[in-house]
Amino acid sequence: MHKKSFVWVFKAAAFLAVLFVTLFFLQRLLMPKYMSDIVEGALTAEYYEETTGHEVLFVGDCEVYENFSPITLYEEYGISSYIRGSAQQLAWQSYYMLEDTLRYETPRVVVFNVLALKYDEPQSEAYNRMTIDGMEFSKTKLDAIKASMTDRENTLDYLFPILRYHSRWSDLSAEDLTYMFGKDKISHNGYYMRVDVRPAEGFPEPDILADYTLGSNAMGYLDKMRTLCEENGIALVLVKSPSLFPHWYDEWDEQIAAYAAQHGLDYFNYEKLASEVGIDYNTDTYDAGLHMNLTGAEKLTSYFGRYLKENYELTDHRADPEYQSVYAEKIQFYDYMEAVQRKELSEYGEIVSY
Amino acid sequence: MLFTSYSFIGFIAVVFLLYYLFPRKCQWPFLLAASYTFYFIASPSYLLFIGATTVSTYMTGRRLDALKETQDAYIKANKGSLSREEKKAYKASMKAKQWKWLLGCLLFNLGILAVLKYTNFVIANFNGLLQMFGSGGQISFVDLVLPMGISFYTFQTMGYIIDVYRGTCRAEKNLFRLALFVSFFPQLVQGPISRYSDLAKSLYERHDFDTRTVAYGLYRILWGYFKKAMIADRILTAVNAIIQNPDTYQGGFVFVGMMFYAFELYADFTGGIDITIGIAETMGITVAENFRRPYLSKNIKEYWNRWHITMGTWFTDYIFYPISVCKPMLNVSKASRAKFGDFIGKRVPVYLSSFAVWFTTGIWHGASWNFIVWGLMNFVVIMISQECEPLYKKFHNRFHVKDKRWYGVFEILRTILLMSSLRMFDCYRDVPLTFRMFGNMFTHFRLSELHTEAFLELGLTGADYALLSVCLLLLFAVSLIEEKKGSVRDLIFAAPEIVRYAVFYVLVLSVIIFGAYGIGFDQSQFIYNQF
Incomplete structure (x- = not known):
């Protein structure tokens, strides 16, 4: 190579290096942090900070990350578990969350909340972002992006999020600087805690649908999830969390029950089992019947934990020193957050920090 | 493909790299392939129209050149035997032939543009007239494609063929080279309307990678x-x-x-x-x-x-100059001067041409x-x-x-x-x-x-x-x-x-x-x- 050409190539490479480093920092700055608002957006990334393995994995939407408490499962049964759930996490996203998890560990039981099966097509860019942005780069992430994108979205925007979030330059706040390279923990093994109470109110009558058949795309991913579990020796359990809204039609329930029966899976509809679990929609929900609050989630977890303990050979990690020390911290954080939320509730009448 | 779309940016990046990686003699054929690919991605049906315009322009250009060569050869061969009037008459007959070819080509190319771009406009106006005169009937609109940049490339080919007719440039002998002139992809999106004499040289030239x-x-x-x-x-x-x-x-x-x-x-x-x-x-x-x-x-x-x-x-x-100096316009000018005087007479051709x-x-x-x-x-x-x-x-x-x-x-x-x-x-x-x-x-x-x-x-x-x-x-x-x-x-x-x-x-x-x-x-x- 000519000396002149070499110098030119060197300068161009140095320029590009400086440019890309700047863009990297700007990307970190401009990406939403989900720390003080819509904290659900931070859930996906927290999984990668885990230091211990998990024998039970929950996948699904808000009906898992607000309704099951892994800390309760550990405290009561010694079960190590994690929730890989996000707001409106669609069936294919849950599949790819499972696939992503298998890159790091192989749980014994996977619990999938079936509500998301009502959606057969990509729904919302904002929810896609909250679920996918936090995933570490892998082929699985690429597949999740492809499966999830709405019409106006572009793969490149996911791979280089600065192309999507550049317009936040005028909305930047101190939070963006504070959490540029590290975030606070907001979940408890994926569980999003709320201690406030808002009793259930009336909901509109469910719409009459033209067709109650669950979509083939969503069901196809349920099938893929089942196959993946079978290939990895994992038991798949289907659940429908207790909730008064959105409506879970009997016709959908029958299809899931039939699917479970056909493939020898357990399926529990806790909407129907709510009274057996002990759910009281006047005290156990923080948003009028959509999601459980802490007491509701602990009741449900306690009930479901018994099933797990009785049906699967799950290790009681409470005797394991490694888990003891890790979970001691987790429990401390869990109790701390509960105390803070209760304090805020009594002082301000609402939770302001979480 | 919009200029601001990722796909366009990716497309030009790939074209740029390959352009300099290919042997220099393959640069312009590669650009032609890239331009047609660009058009194909926009819509395969567009190729039909740009292809038709290119072929008609090429054939007419070649024919115009051939007529000119025939004329030159004939005059050269009969230099001594042709009187001035015979030479003039022969040239006029050849020019008339060339004019027919030119007119045919312009009508064909402009016809494509007119049909695709203005049919529904004409129908809408006709429907308006029908409504105005109380007729209940309406003509349905036609679903037509409007190829990207059709106005630009049509006018570019028209300019080229008129230049060949006028003798200000020679007709391109290679169909594919002309096709590149018509379809050069960066200017297909929104122009400019290039002249063959301005663009051709650098378009077909071989280029080394030059950092500057x-x-x-x-x-x-x-x-x-x-x-x-x-x-x-x-x-x-x-x-x-x-x-x-x-x-x-x-x-x-x-x-x-x-x-x-x-x-x-x-x-x-x-x-x-x-x-x-x-x-x-x-x-x-x-x-x-x-x-x-x-x-x-x-x-x-x-x-x-x-x-x-x-x-x-x-x-x-x-448009302006040809109309200003065409025979009918000169006649109108003359008549206006005679009837309304110089002040108005000299303005008539300018006003009409403008x-x-x-x-x-x-x-x-x-x-x-x-x-x-x-x-x-x-x-x-x-x-x-x-x-x-x-x-x-x-x-x-x-x-x-x-x-x-x-x-x-x-x-x-x-x-x-x-x-x-x-x-x-x-x-x-x-x-x-x-x-x-x-x-x-x-x-x-x-x-x-x-x-x-x-x-x-x-x-x-x-x-x-x-x-x-x-x-x-x-x-x-x-x-x-x-x-x-x-x-x-x-x-x-x-x-x-x-x-x-x-x-x-x-x-x-x-x-x-x-x-x-x-x-x-x-x-x-x-x-x-x-x-």
Whole structure:
């Protein structure tokens, strides 16, 4: 190579290096942090900070990350578990969350909340972002992006999020600087805690649908999830969390029950089992019947934990020193957050920090 | 593929790399393949139309050349035996043959454009007439494709074939080379309308990778994206809010919309041309300039010499002059002089030719009465301005303000306002509404309505307005420097190397961070790629 050409190539490479480093920092700055608002957006990334393995994995939407408490499962049964759930996490996203998890560990039981099966097509860019942005780069992430994108979205925007979030330059706040390279923990093994109470109110009558058949795309991913579990020796359990809204039609329930029966899976509809679990929609929900609050989630977890303990050979990690020390911290954080939320509730009448 | 789409940026990156990786002799065939691929991606059906236009132009060009060669050979062979009259008669007969071929080709190429672009316009007008005369019958609209850049490439081929007919250039012997001239992909999106004699040489030439040429091109591309993404697409939100809601935004906001649209159109069109020229430049190809700081013009005539230059010169060379000097026009001129005297007689051909030019300019821009009236309004304004020339002279002789700086600024602002008000025909949905809103701008003007909150309701935030102001100031500063000192790019390249890198760095980051693109912005097509 000519000396002149070499110098030119060197300068161009140095320029590009400086440019890309700047863009990297700007990307970190401009990406939403989900720390003080819509904290659900931070859930996906927290999984990668885990230091211990998990024998039970929950996948699904808000009906898992607000309704099951892994800390309760550990405290009561010694079960190590994690929730890989996000707001409106669609069936294919849950599949790819499972696939992503298998890159790091192989749980014994996977619990999938079936509500998301009502959606057969990509729904919302904002929810896609909250679920996918936090995933570490892998082929699985690429597949999740492809499966999830709405019409106006572009793969490149996911791979280089600065192309999507550049317009936040005028909305930047101190939070963006504070959490540029590290975030606070907001979940408890994926569980999003709320201690406030808002009793259930009336909901509109469910719409009459033209067709109650669950979509083939969503069901196809349920099938893929089942196959993946079978290939990895994992038991798949289907659940429908207790909730008064959105409506879970009997016709959908029958299809899931039939699917479970056909493939020898357990399926529990806790909407129907709510009274057996002990759910009281006047005290156990923080948003009028959509999601459980802490007491509701602990009741449900306690009930479901018994099933797990009785049906699967799950290790009681409470005797394991490694888990003891890790979970001691987790429990401390869990109790701390509960105390803070209760304090805020009594002082301000609402939770302001979480 | 929009210039601002990732796929387009990816496409030009791949084309650029392969262009220099291929052996030099394969560069132009590769560009042809790239151009046809570009068109194929846009829509496979487009290839049929551009292919037909190319073949008809090629065959006619070859035939015209052959007739010319036959003529030259015949005259040479019979040099001694032909009388002057026989030679003249022979030449005339050959010219008539050439004319037939030329006319056939023009009608064919223009026919494709006319059918695809204007059929539904004609039907709509015919339906309007039927309705006016109380007929219940209506003709259904036809679902026709409108190939990208059809107006540009059709006019480009027409210019080429007329040049061959006139003998100002030789016909291209290689069909594929001509196909590249017609389809060169950067200029398919929104022009310019290139002349064969200007573009051909650098288009078919072999180019070595030259860092300076490439860097020059990249700067031009970036500057285009700066204008398009940071100004045009950002201000578009406010423009749309105003012009799509004429009942809400009246008076002062009609003026705001008019000015915003003027900025948008300028940034959009010149930005697109910068990208086109820049892409070509990175491959060593020189595409004609299409703008020379039109918003610094002091009168409308100067404005049209600086705005969409290739279109203006095309209409002048291929419509204005031929009509002005054609036999029927000379007869009309003669008759007018005899009947009305010299004053009117000498104006008739100019007026008629100008009318034809502006009518065509209007309809070229779009199949709608808005564009036709816009073209004719330009005609009216130019003619009035021309007729008022003696008055201006008297005024300047008396007041001596012509050389004053403030008067120059006044003239520039006057031209901007005049041209922007004519551009209102682009904005509102029909001609009556445009006239109504133009009047409304004066009758309903309330300064108190132009408050901050009202501006923020146009879909832009305070930060957007601040950014727009900075960008427009920068654009203005660059225009002024270019007007007084020449190319800003040359100045940057003459500065220390670190400055060059710093400018490039700031431009790239600015476009990526502050550009109005992607989800959250309604990405607009380049305004001119519909033509």
